[in-house]
Amino acid sequence: MTRLAALLLVLGGIAAPASAQNIEFLPGMEWDQPPVVTPGETDRDPPSDAVVLFDGKDMSAWENGEQWPVRDGIAFAGKGYVTSKQKFGDCQVHLEWSAPSNVKGDGQGRGNSGVFLMGIYEVQILDSYDNKTYADGQATAIYKQTPPLANAMRKPGEWNTYDIYWTCPKFNSSSQLEEPAYVTVVHNGVLVQNRFALRGDTAWNHPPRYVDIGPKGPIALQDHGNPVRFRNIWVREFEPPTGQRREPMMMNHSDGTTKTLAEIAAEE
Known part of the structure; x- marks a missing residue:
């Protein structure tokens, strides 16, 4: 199986061979952690940031x-x-x-x-x-x-x-x-x-x-x-989530390497 085929399997949610299960898609945004809000005792009570x-x-x-x-x-x-x-x-x-x-x-x-x-x-x-x-x-x-x-x-x-x-x-x-x-x-x-x-x-x-x-x-x-x-x-x-943009990429957890989608496509 090619790396691009493995990518398509991961993105499409199709069951892939065990070798493809080590491949993780990393989206084009590295998100910041959202603020912590303590909810009210019930859904009608004001939360901590209200x-x-x-x-x-x-x-x-x-x-x-x-x-x-x-x-x-x-x-x-x-x-x-x-x-x-x-x-x-x-x-x-x-x-x-x-x-x-x-x-x-x-x-x-x-x-x-x-x-x-x-x-x-x-x-x-x-x-x-x-x-x-x-x-x-x-x-x-x-x-x-x-x-x-x-x-x-x-x-x-x-x-x-x-x-x-x-x-x-x-x-x-x-x-x-x-x-x-x-x-x-x-x-x-x-x-x-x-x-x-x-x-x-x-x-x-x-x-x-x-x-x-x-x-x-x-x-x-x-x-x-x-x-x-x-x-x-x-x-x-409230405000939209924040983060830092980056190139979408795939991470191979078996060896810790990452490659952008463009790099993977070029290899094919």
């Missing part, structure tokens, strides 16, 4: 937070939006919310709020339990852009969990869009948005459009006149 925006005590992490009352560890939507004082880039957002158990109204008038990434891109909050409205305006919709993959709402008065994974849009030095924003959302353990590429902001009164506001932005919660409740809100930023 920024806690609401822990049941007060709304001091938010602009206008004094307008949202806190009782028994729960924040209630009050007068006006609240916006996090800290800005975030690519991030994971965890929050828990509950629509009023005393059901009033229907459609968009029932348990309406929203969580805004970078202050302008909305993941809808709405009591969508047995409450029909336009599909791209129900709970976990990317407002006016796409419905969720499923309606995973719990009954009014019960707590819903959003886990949002956000990738910021990327602009060049001339503020021209190079890459759109992406969002993945898990609602009560159910995947409802799968790396959706946003077409721009999520306004009610104009088509989506992108505006370069910088590499980071705040988290905002909407006051829509409904007494929606919130608890346990935290955010953790």
Whole structure:
């Protein structure tokens, strides 16, 4: 068997003779070790690198937070939006919310709020339990852009969990869009948005459009006149893995030698 044939067997996942089992493919990146993060005691608890925006005590992490009352560890939507004082880039957002158990109204008038990434891109909050409205305006919709993959709402008065994974849009030095924003959302353990590429902001009164506001932005919660409740809100930023580029190569563990794919191809 030639070395190139052995390479193809290894890369193709085909059972190879014993001599080929000593051949290891080394990719074109020597990766750095990822940072160590201590998880919370449960999946809903903040991990060690999270920024806690609401822990049941007060709304001091938010602009206008004094307008949202806190009782028994729960924040209630009050007068006006609240916006996090800290800005975030690519991030994971965890929050828990509950629509009023005393059901009033229907459609968009029932348990309406929203969580805004970078202050302008909305993941809808709405009591969508047995409450029909336009599909791209129900709970976990990317407002006016796409419905969720499923309606995973719990009954009014019960707590819903959003886990949002956000990738910021990327602009060049001339503020021209190079890459759109992406969002993945898990609602009560159910995947409802799968790396959706946003077409721009999520306004009610104009088509989506992108505006370069910088590499980071705040988290905002909407006051829509409904007494929606919130608890346990935290955010953790993340960055892509890092490493040093190199030529892809094969290592022969029987003698410790390495050769690049180009060298192997040249030998054939």
